[in-house]
């Protein structure tokens with residue numbers, strides 16, 4: 001799976017945006033988490049929050065949701081902010097059926113996520 | 122093969138509260154507003170088309186599932202998974218059908234020794250009838266001790282050795298194939314406190330898997346593959362869908378249960394025909410269970426990905442499924 005990493009400036013706060021592309025399933029979940037690891041390691045109370053731009057993700061299996069749970073847990077432990085934005089309608093439905101909107105904050109767009117995550121800091 | 126669900130609730134028997142029954146009546150009357158019914162049959166037809174959570178109920182008895190195979194002449198053997206509180210109405214039904222005069226053999230397959238899976242036995246009338254034969258099949262070496270424990274003071278007034286039926290204990294080995302009461306049976310170890318076992322039954326080209334109180338760890342691909350093999354091509358898989366996926370892997374991790382999401386994914390990978398949601402969370406009322414059922418069907422639909430559809434049912438006390 002392809003993962004792009006970009007920085008996104010919102011007002012005075014920087015936010016790191018990671019944008020995975022394609023399916024997060026049995027074949028790609030490990031790679032996905034591995035790609036996230038260096039970003040998760042930088043998270044902390046004084047570091048920019050991490051936002052996962054999911055607009056390019058068209059399928060997520062339970063193993064992918066588990067990877068997100070691990071990421072959210074790691075972010076929380078380090079006192080850093082994490083969120084997920086711009087889910088495609090079907091992926092959003094999976095999130096809601098799995099009750100994953102309670103595990104990781106979900107936002108409609110990268111823009112609104114950047115605003116909210118920055119405000120939390 | 123016919124499967125009858127006598128108890129489908131997890132952990133603890135429950136009953137609908139007065140408030141829940143009132144809500145059903147209000148919903149039914151609201152739906153009937155302004156309608157005229159010509160006769161009793163028209164009223165019944167109207168009731169039958171109301172949503173299940175309004176006109177019916179999932180029931181509240183704990184795990185008990187009966188398997189009936191092709192009838193063999195003179196065959197008086199019954200096959201039942203688990204001894205939950207659903208075993209009480211099952212016993213009453215057998216008494217009504219056979220009475221005390223026709224001795225029967227009851228084969229029980231025990232998933233594990235937690236109380237919700239054993240509690241129906243003291244209220245199963247056929248054990249008090251001399252001539253009946255009870256065979257307890259299971260993989261726990263302490264099966265006999267656990268079953269006797271609940272029928273001893275101070276737990277219950279009748280001691281186990283006072284019952285009239287003869288009882289045999291048959292320790293099974295997981296992974297080995299047995300032929301019992303006309304079924305081929307194989308057990309599989311499952312992740313649950315104190316261990317639990319799933320059972321796969323096959324007869325005349327039909328197969329059913331009873332897999333409850335079983336947690337699935339998403340990062341253990343080896344075990345997932347073992348379950349996919351165990352479920353492979355089954356006509357029906359009865360699966361513990363007690364929690365949401367989020368709960369099952371966060372706050373309720375290691376509590377020994379699973380979710381609708383994992384159920385659908387494993388059954389899809391195993392090419393299963395039908396999935397029965399089972400071991401319902403006792404906190405959920407009928408409306409909640411009905412909405413979980415809808416969500417599970419929707420999840421199957423959006424993840425089908427070119428596969429043959431997996432049929433999903435949400436089991437309820439009294440449901441029969443013909444395979």
Ligand SMILES: [Zn+2]
Pocket residue numbers: 131132235237238334400
């Ligand atoms: Zn149970």
Ligand SMILES: [Zn+2]
Pocket residue numbers: 233235313334377
């Ligand atoms: Zn249990």
